[in-house]
Amino acid sequence: MRRYENIGIILTLFGAILWGVSGTSVQFIGNFRNMNLEWLLTMRLITAGLLTVLYGWVRQGNTIFNIFRNWRDTLGLVVFGVFGMALCQYTYFRSIVIAGAGIATVLQYLAPSMIIVYLLVRYGKHPSKGEIFSVIFALAGTICLMGNDGFSFESFRSDVLFWGLLSAVGVAVYSVSPVRLLATYGTIPIVGFGMFLSGIVAAILFHQPNSYAMWDVWTVIGCFNVVFLGTIVSFNAYLEGVKRIGAVPGSILSSIEPISAAFFGWAFLDNQFSVLGLIGMAMIIATVIIIALEKRNQ
Numbered sequence: 001m002r003r004y005e006n007i008g009i010i011l012t013l014f015g016a017i018l019w020g021v022s023g024t025s026v027q028f029i030g031n032f033r034n035m036n037l038e039w040l041l042t043m044r045l046i047t048a049g050l051l052t053v054l055y056g057w058v059r060q061g062n063t064i065f066n067i068f069r070n071w072r073d074t075l076g077l078v079v080f081g082v083f084g085m086a087l088c089q090y091t092y093f094r095s096i097v098i099a100g101a102g103i104a105t106v107l108q109y110l111a112p113s114m115i116i117v118y119l120l121v122r123y124g125k126h127p128s129k130g131e132i133f134s135v136i137f138a139l140a141g142t143i144c145l146m147g148n149d150g151f152s153f154e155s156f157r158s159d160v161l162f163w164g165l166l167s168a169v170g171v172a173v174y175s176v177s178p179v180r181l182l183a184t185y186g187t188i189p190i191v192g193f194g195m196f197l198s199g200i201v202a203a204i205l206f207h208q209p210n211s212y213a214m215w216d217v218w219t220v221i222g223c224f225n226v227v228f229l230g231t232i233v234s235f236n237a238y239l240e241g242v243k244r245i246g247a248v249p250g251s252i253l254s255s256i257e258p259i260s261a262a263f264f265g266w267a268f269l270d271n272q273f274s275v276l277g278l279i280g281m282a283m284i285i286a287t288v289i290i291i292a293l294e295k296r297n298q
Contacts, residue, residue, distance in 0.1 A: 008244025015238030020260025022230020023101035038206035049196030081198030088170025102262030107164030111171035130294035144280025
């Protein structure tokens with residue numbers, strides 16, 4: 001049993017680290033190879049979605065198409081894909097190019113606090129003590145993070161905050177909207193078709209058939225990291241790890257994602273962080289750990 005759980009811990013950490021690698025790769029090919037982000041998003045969603053659907057079809061057969069027998073569930077799938085997966089990834093890409101992988105990834109971690117506020121406003125669900133502390137930490141951490149280059153009007157980047165918060169909104173939608181669909185049809189069909197359909201929508205909306213990138217071996221490696229390692233491998237590794245160790249320990253271990261994104265961005269792309277910025281990152285990451293530990297104690 002211990003070996004089974006240890007492998008789960010390794011897989012969970014591996015998946016989260018690959019997400020950090022993917023974020024750093026987006027920053028590299030966006031800033032240093034002038035990659036068209038709309039093209040990158042479309043290519044990532046369609047390719048990863050198609051491969052996931054094929055994988056699901058091999059494992060489950062034609063049952064993966066059951067969701068299309070119910071038009072309401074099909075509509076819910078499209079909403080999940082477009083306003084969840086596509087929105088969070090596109091805005092995440094934008095915030096990475098502007099602020100770097102570390103800060104962009106941390107801002108995405110505001111999503112749990114947004115979900116807490118949403119449940120309060122929508123359903124009147126009062127937050128627990130841990131959730132209240134998490135919202136306070138998230139707000140304080142965001143203020144510190146925005147002061148990474150010093151608190152002045154000139155250094156404040158409203159576009160960073162806009163794309164980062166919108167990315168967190170996408171993650172919140174991604175987390176809340178498909179709960180019933182996942183329980184009914186399973187993870188692989190929902191995620192696979194969600195990515196593929198949102199990729200088709202992105203191709204129609206953006207209509208960007210050209211990448212406009214400077215292609216070399218590093219551009220290819222960056223795209224490979226984003227599409228294959230940072231989507232297909234990371235997702236499956238993380239889910240397998242969570243299956244072995246549980247959702248609560250998995251959510252705690254996933255906090256290594258922004259740390260890995262910040263580290264790789266610092267090591268390879270010379271991203272700089274002030275002490276105040278690092279404190280802000282730690283406070284936002286702590287919100288996930290606080291909520292997870294409280295869930296475990298309950």
